[in-house]
Amino acid sequence: MSRHISRPGRLLAAVALLALTVGCSGSADPGPGTATPAAQGRSSGEGAEPAPGGPFWVDPDSSAAKQIKIWEGEGRTADAEALRRIADRPTALWAAWDDPRPGIRAAVAGAAKDQRTILLVAYNIPHRDCGGLSAGGAPDVAAYRTWYGMFGEAIGDAKAIVVLEPDAVAHMVDGCTTPEHWDERYQLLNEAVDHFKKLPNTKVYLDAGNPAWIPDPNKLVEPLARAGVARADGFALNVSNFQTDDAVRAYGTKVSQGLGGKHFVVDTSRNGAGPLLDDRNQAWCNPPGRALGTPPTASTGFPLVDAYLWIKRPGDSDGTCRGGPAAGAWWPDYALGLARRAKT
Numbered sequence: 001m002s003r004h005i006s007r008p009g010r011l012l013a014a015v016a017l018l019a020l021t022v023g024c025s026g027s028a029d030p031g032p033g034t035a036t037p038a039a040q041g042r043s044s045g046e047g048a049e050p051a052p053g054g055p056f057w058v059d060p061d062s063s064a065a066k067q068i069k070i071w072e073g074e075g076r077t078a079d080a081e082a083l084r085r086i087a088d089r090p091t092a093l094w095a096a097w098d099d100p101r102p103g104i105r106a107a108v109a110g111a112a113k114d115q116r117t118i119l120l121v122a123y124n125i126p127h128r129d130c131g132g133l134s135a136g137g138a139p140d141v142a143a144y145r146t147w148y149g150m151f152g153e154a155i156g157d158a159k160a161i162v163v164l165e166p167d168a169v170a171h172m173v174d175g176c177t178t179p180e181h182w183d184e185r186y187q188l189l190n191e192a193v194d195h196f197k198k199l200p201n202t203k204v205y206l207d208a209g210n211p212a213w214i215p216d217p218n219k220l221v222e223p224l225a226r227a228g229v230a231r232a233d234g235f236a237l238n239v240s241n242f243q244t245d246d247a248v249r250a251y252g253t254k255v256s257q258g259l260g261g262k263h264f265v266v267d268t269s270r271n272g273a274g275p276l277l278d279d280r281n282q283a284w285c286n287p288p289g290r291a292l293g294t295p296p297t298a299s300t301g302f303p304l305v306d307a308y309l310w311i312k313r314p315g316d317s318d319g320t321c322r323g324g325p326a327a328g329a330w331w332p333d334y335a336l337g338l339a340r341r342a343k344t
Helices: 010-018 063-073 077-087 101-112 141-155 168-173 179-197 218-226 245-258 332-340
Strands: 093-095 118-122 160-164 202-207 234-237 263-267 305-309
Touching: 063 077, 063 332, 077 332, 093 101, 101 118, 101 141, 118 141, 141 160, 141 179, 160 179, 160 305, 168 179, 168 202, 168 218, 179 202, 218 245, 234 245, 245 263, 245 305
Parallel strands: 093 118, 118 160, 160 202, 202 234, 234 263, 263 305
Antiparallel strands: none
């Protein structure tokens, strides 16, 4: 059964790098750009940041920003304006290529002017995605150590949030990553947590899947502990998925209770309409009718939730399902649908 979260592929990463930008989910630059202030949160208590992009850096050269210029040139002004709901908001940089330093350094330089925080995803663990749509990762332990070393070197003393290895822990919980790789994976996750936490202004959140993937939150507690979450800033939920804010907060609270009150962040990039209820086996892959969720903010109104973030880049395909391009490829029509259906 294919239940993978899409992740940007190496080819896409290389293309993004030239522009100086960037599994089994159960449910895959220059200065800051102009952004509209984050809208007031919905009734669940989400706050709003007073400045464009909140505390996070907005990539002025993102795929959405480039698409706006194309559509404006074609006279599609209404569509271009709708897409600003993506282009004017901060999204994470997926540093999945062999040498992550140039892309991260570009983001660091872009964010430095206004002291913004860059959002990064470290996604290169060996045996990544169990050989699925986002298969790949470092070929061995030594290569991964070299890779996360370069990743941290590029961040330096910049303000950063690192979401560490989407799927890596949950894949061990659901058995997709087979037991012979577990000791190695736990070792590398611990090392990566410690490496990033040595940086003066970097926060690290270990990915922990989503409520639809591992329905029992207690099953994540011991694996997250073994992966080093106690030394991280917390864990991340709903990466590249569509579970609602309410569902994820309730789930995350239970995980947190098992971890002594650890905080968490939530990917709200595409959960504005919740998950697809039909065709559940493919609900994770380019589901129709979805919408942008709560705009990125560090003012959540919930003590355990450090931030709502757009970790999945809205408009990037989940894979070649439902007529989509390859996983990680920009899909402007899908992006436009997300933007048009957004409530904020």
